[in-house]
Amino acid sequence: MHHSESKRHVTNSITQMLDEQYACDVFSIKIMRSYLSKGVYKKFMETMRKGHKLDPSIANEIAQAMKQWAVDHGATHYAHWFQPLNGSTAEKHDAFLEPDAEGNLILEFTGKNLVQGEPDASSFPSGGLRATFEARGYTAWDPTSPAFIKRTPNSATLCIPTAFCSYTGEALDKKTPLLRSMCAVSRxxxxxxxxxxxxxxxxxxxxxxEQEYFLVDKELYKNRPDLIMCGRTLFGNVPPKHQQMEDHYFGCIKDRVLEYMTAVDHALWRLGIPAKTRHNEVAPGQFEIAPNYEQLNVAVDHNMLIMEVLRKEAAKHGLVCLLHEKPFAGINGSGKHNNWSLSADGLGSIFNPGKNPHENAIFLTFLAAVIEAIDLHADLLRASISKYGNDHRLGANEAPPAIISIFLGEQLEEIIQQIKQGGATSSKASGTMNVGVDTLPDLPKDTSDRNRTSPFAFTGNKFEFRAVGSSQTCAWPMTVLNTIVAESLDRIASILEPVAGKPEFQKTLQKLLQDIIVKHDRVIFNGDGYNDAWIEEAERRGLPHIRTTTEALKVLDSAKTLALFTKYGVMNEAEIHARREVQEEIYVKEIAIEAKTAIDMIETLYLPAVTKQMKQLAETITAIKASGISAGLEAAVSTANKVGALYDQLPGLLDNLRASRTKTSEDIKTALEDARKVIDALEKATADNLWPVPNYDQLLFI
Structure with missing residues (x-):
């Protein structure tokens, strides 16, 4: 075979393999077309693509088609797949098998089975929406997110993305408010x-x-109770070399990790998840995966699946995937960068500046809406990313600070300042700008350098919300973002509608944008968010600096938050209160688990190890004295005194940890920090062969 023909053959084989593999486990539009009648297919597409209400008359045919496709692909069970308030996913499997009147088994799956399910709701966190004895809860099919098959070596289950609500109609999940917020901002x-x-x-x-994560060796992980129980190391010293050489970021991917990443990609492609980018991240042992852009609720579902696949494939490769925001103290934490935008057919991204006056005016109007929304609700947006793990990450080792601000870049900010001044002046590019009259100078996709220190950055045709934690669902931050932007767009529309199509429209728009910028440009910051000077500057501007989850969640009880969510039908008062209660409960429980884990590790691992170290030192000192040799005695005694002084602190630290468990979460955090200082000092003073757990050197580099 000729060389060029050989290359073409390989290319064709890879293309064919990817084509056959991609979305092969998804009840996709392509699959629907071959399993559904033309009339039902057309009606269903109106629901999927345009958000029209599902015609109940077609549910049975869709259910039959979905069942047949799933059975054809080896599925024996189906499950309504949903996202309860604990931030994870849930599923209850039911077999397609049903006995007939003669005792034979038939395969059955009806429209009712598809559209609604009834899992037990009593043991999910509800924040007071349901009492424990009130078990009834309902799952409702989300037809805009495609069904898929989850596989293990010996099973295949049809999973149907659903919302989850109580018997009385309140949302018990993360998806229902998200879908409502999508309707609100769209409207x-x-x-x-x-x-x-x-x-x-x-x-x-x-x-x-974008999803960041750490990988550690499974055998080392098994010997770290803190990683197993808490997802992060409660103790451990940063190694001499970690990320300061900047050699891991985008570095050559090790073969073992690349094999894992390849397996992850293939598993995701089968699920129709467009995994696009993979690379080393900043810290040793840290990596990132990023998919292509998708409709918001589908992207949220896919991110939950990405986290699940990352964990499952790691186990197959002798690894463990850590999704905690700060698994290792002193080095880079992990985030989930949410790249968000609004789009419309025929217009593309609304946040693309465009090339004509009409598009320019639309872009600047929506940009102003986002600026206003972020400034008015910075505290609520901060609450949306509140989690104990994220408290450790925000403001430390390359994470954005806990101050919500917007990065626009030099060119856009100059244009914003021109609007603020109320005049049409030249920008950095050639030409002039007067909203809706003259053409805004072409803005390249990258209008400026990137700002990794900004929690909310404009990146050409979208916004990147960088402050979301790596283990968090995207649903809640995106619900908040959609809703606050909907409020600003509502106000803008109410001012523009009376003058739409009239001569005074242009003047009204110009004045409106100017007013928004004058009132809200304090939230725009293009500088270094890591610099302490920004904290002082933010305080002068009046921007909230909310450092902890407990402080951040208070905004959920405010009249402003209640009015916002109820006005746009995203959540009622009970649903809002439930989310605060659930988040606070999770926060308290996570800290309590850390305290108990720390006590167990000190009692069963560190105390025995240091006791052995003291015994060896005492025997060494005795032997030196008995030998009559004075050399080495001073060093041995000095080491013994140093270790002994730390050793003597352990009983008191244990008492403090035990006592803190009956006090506040802040007391527990203080006791944990005090214990860490002593244990980390002992790690440095104790022989490696006696130290009972793998240290950072091993976890991060092996």
């Missing part, structure tokens, strides 16, 4: 676009979620 965005003469456009919110 308000469409009103604004109609003011610009585009009433036909339907707006969709989109997301691309």
């Amino acid at each position: 308000q965005a469409s009103r604004v676009l109609a003011c610009f003469g585009r009433p036909e456009l339907e707006v969709v919110s989109n997301l691309g979620a």
Whole structure:
């Protein structure tokens, strides 16, 4: 075979393999077309693509088609797959098998089975929405997110993405408010676009979620009770070399890790998840995966599956995937960068500046809405990313600070300042700008350098919310973001609608944008978010600096938050209160687990190890004295005194940890920090062969 023909053959084989593999375990549009009648397919596409209400009359045919496809692919069970308030996913498996009147087994799956399920709701966190004895809860099919098959070596289960609500109708999950927020922002965005003469456009919110994670060797992991129980190391010293050489970021991926990443990609592709990017991250042992952009609720579902696949594939490769925001103290933590935008067919991303006056005006109007929303609700946006693990990450080792601000870049900020001044002046690029009249100078996709220290950065045609924690679901932060932007768009639409199509529209728009910028440009910050000077500057600007989860969650009880969510039908008062209660409960429980784990590790691992060290030192000192040799005695005694002084502190530290468990979470955190200082000092003073757990050197580099 000729060399060029050989290459073409290989290329064709890879293309064919990927084509056959991609979304092969998804009840995709392509699959639906071959399993559904033309009429049902057309009606279902209106639901999937345009958000139209599902026609109940077609549910049975869809269910039969979905069952047949799943059985054809080896599935014996189905499950309504949902996302309860604990931030994970849940599923209850039911077999397709049903006995007939003669005792034979038949395969059955009806429209009712598809559309609604009834898992037990009593043991899920509800934040007071349900009492423990009130077990009834319902799952409701989300037809806009495709069903998929989850596999193990010996099983295949059809999973149907659903919402989860109580018997009385309140949302018991993360997805229901998300879907409501998508409707809210779409409705308000469409009103604004109609003011610009585009009433036909339907707006969709989109997301691309970058996922950071750590990998550690499974055998080493087994010997770290803190990693097993808490997801992070409660004790441990940063090794002499970690990320300061900047040699791991985008570095050559080790073969073992690359084999794992390849397996992850293939597993995700089978599920129709467009995994695109993989690379080494900043810290040793840290990595990132990023998919392509998708519709928001589908992207949220896919991110939950990405985290599950990362963990499952790691186990197959003798590894453990750590998704905690700060598994190792003193080095880079892990985030989940949420790249969010609004788009419409025929317009693309609304946050793309465009090339004509009409598009420029739309872009600047929506940009102003985001600026206003972030400034008005910085505290609520901060609450949306609140989690005990994220408290350890924010503001430390390359994570953005716990101050919500917007990065726009030099060129866009100059244009914003021109609007603030109320005049049409030249920008850095050639040309002039007057909203909706003259053309805004072309803005390249990258209008400026990136700012990794910003929690909320404009990146060309979207916003990157970098402050979300790596283990968190994207649903809650995106629910908040959609809702606060919907509020700003609502206000803008209400001002523009009376003058839409009239001569005074241009003047009204110009004045409106100027007013928004004058009131809210304090939230724009293009500088170094790691610099302590920014904290002082933010305080002068009046921006909230909320350091802890307990402080952040208070905003969920405010009248402003209640009015926001109820006005746009995203959540009622009980649902809002439930989310605060659940998050606080999880926060308290996580800290309590850490305290108990720390006590157990000190009692069963560190105390015995240091006792052996003291015994060896005492025997060494005795032997030196008995030998009559004075050399080495001073060093041995000095070492023994140093270890002994730390050893003497352990009983008191244990007493403090035990006592703190009956006090506040802050007391427990203080006791944990005090214990860590002593244990970490003992690690440095104790012989490696006696230290009972793998240290950071081993965990991060082996």
